[in-house]
Every structure is written in C-alpha cells, then in structure tokens.
Amino acid sequence: MSGQGGADQGYRIVSILISGLLVYGGLGWLLDRWLGTSWFMPIGLVLGVALGVYLVVVKFGRSQ
C-alpha cells in the first residue's frame, strides 16, 4: 500500500490508540466530575484502549 517503510502507518496507528484513550478516558472523566463518582474514568480508559486496538485491527489488520 505504501513504500514508506511503514513509518506513516505507524503514526496513524499511534494516533488511533491515543485518541481512543483520550476520547473515552475524557468522557469518563467528565462523567466522574458531573456525577461525583470516581470509577468512570478507569472504565473509560480501558474501553478506549480496547476500542483503539480493535480499530487498528479492523483498519490495518487485513490490508496486508
């Protein structure tokens, strides 16, 4: 697909993983602040990492 030695794909994958953490971790943090709880953020972080990994597999896993 590309002849860049994979560096550009690597950047895209890293940005997907990070945005998974940020989006769902951030959502959990907001919920925690709003409801005064403290367990939404850890759940959000785990969910975000899992979804990020899943998304990487879906987008890049089978194009090789």
Place this chain on the structure above:
Amino acid sequence: MIPLLIPMEGESHWPPGVDSFDSRPLFPELGPDYYWLNNHLAQAVIGAILVIVFWLWVARNQKVVPGKKQFLGEYLYNLLRNSIARDILGHDYRKYLPYLVGLFSFILVNNLFGEFFLFMFPTFSKIGYAYGLALCTFILYNAAGIRKYGFGNYMKRMTLPAGVPLGLAWLIIPLEFISNFIARPFTLALRLFANLFAGHLVIMVFVVGGGMLLTMTEPANGFPVPLLNAAGAVSFIFSFAIFALELLVGALQAYIFTVLTAQYVSSAIAEEH
C-alpha cells in the same frame, strides 16, 4: 559575539525560557495596532518568498539537456514527487503535488532559519505558524474527500471503517471522528512545533550558557574561574553537535509533515480495500 548570534538574548535573559520566543514588533513606534507586524511574521514571509523565487529560478529556461541549475531543481522535485507523492497517493498524485512541494520547501526553509545567521530562529517554534500549516492540510484533505464522495458519504467513510459490526458502531464513530478530524491536525501541528521549540531551547542553553561561562571573571558557586571558562568552551564545542542534530531534525520534520499530509489525503480519497 553572543548578541550577534542570538539577538534577543542578553545577560538579563538567563536562563532562556518561553519568553525567549516572544516576537518583537518591527515598528514599535506605530503603536499596539501594528504589533502583529513582528520579526517572526517577516521571517515567514521571507521564507515564502525564498521558496517561490527558488522554484521559479530552477523552472526557468528549461532545456532538453539539463544544466547544473536545472539538474538540481529536477533532482529535488523528483525526490519529492517519487518518494512522497507518487508512492502514497498513487495515480492521481499530480493534483496534490504542487501543494506537497510547496509545503515541504516552506517548512524546510523555515526550519533551517533556526540554524543560520540573520534569523537564528525556526519560525515553527511559534505554535501559531504550525497551527496555520496544519489548518491548510486539514482543509485540503477534507475538501479532497468531500469533492470525491460528497459530504454525507465522506463523513460516513471517515467515521465508520468497513467491517465494523453495527453493535460497535456507536462506540467507534466518536472515536474515529476525534481521531480523523481533531487528533490529526493537532498532532501534525504539535509534532512540528514541539520538535523545533525544544531544539531551539537546547541550542540557546548551550550557546548562551556557554558564552556566559566563557566570559566569567569571578568564581561562582565555589568553582574557580578557569574551570568555568573551560566548561564554557566545552559547551560551545558541543553546541555544534546540537546544531548538526537540529539540521537533521528540521529536515526530518519537514519530511514527516509532508508525508503525513499526503497520507491523510490518500486516506480521504482512498477506494475501498
């Protein structure tokens, strides 16, 4: 010698910090309304003019058998065309090539400003300039995608990759949206800005600090003068290694920014695979 190398630095500016990156208005006597007309804006404009003049100069008087000038121009152009545009964008790379060539040379020239006299300041260590470039790329890849697929179809393609079951879609859509429309331009800008900011700060510490140590005339912190001066000399010598590193970083960041721009355009207009 030190004020010549880094015009903004004086004895009062030690240690170098964020305020060493402040712009100076070119015409302070005109009042705050014209403060936007500052030295860094001028250097960005000069960078743009240099890029335009360079490409016009090498493109003029083209001959079948290239001379030295034309060879240089064609070599640089081919490098960008073959190793970035054609590799990543495939068969319709031609439309995006002018932007990619302009982008690469503009970033490269502005990064090299950080290592050469006259400016001694990389323009993109001011984050606003990096945001501006990222905004151009953001508009380009979204416009390319919307023109090819239409707005609704494009948004669907960019937020829901093929192969995701519907049950997971509501979790994936916000994630893809943030990743493609917010994380992309910000990481693009921050990567460029942070690399140049950090590099320039290190250079200032080495050069300004080395200069201070070299000109010490009385003991400080219990260290004798000869030791301080020797440390200053060593710091100056090592600053050349840092300069070389910064040349590499500047070129590398220009390359990465261009490659990622091409990559984003390519993913916006990609066929299903």
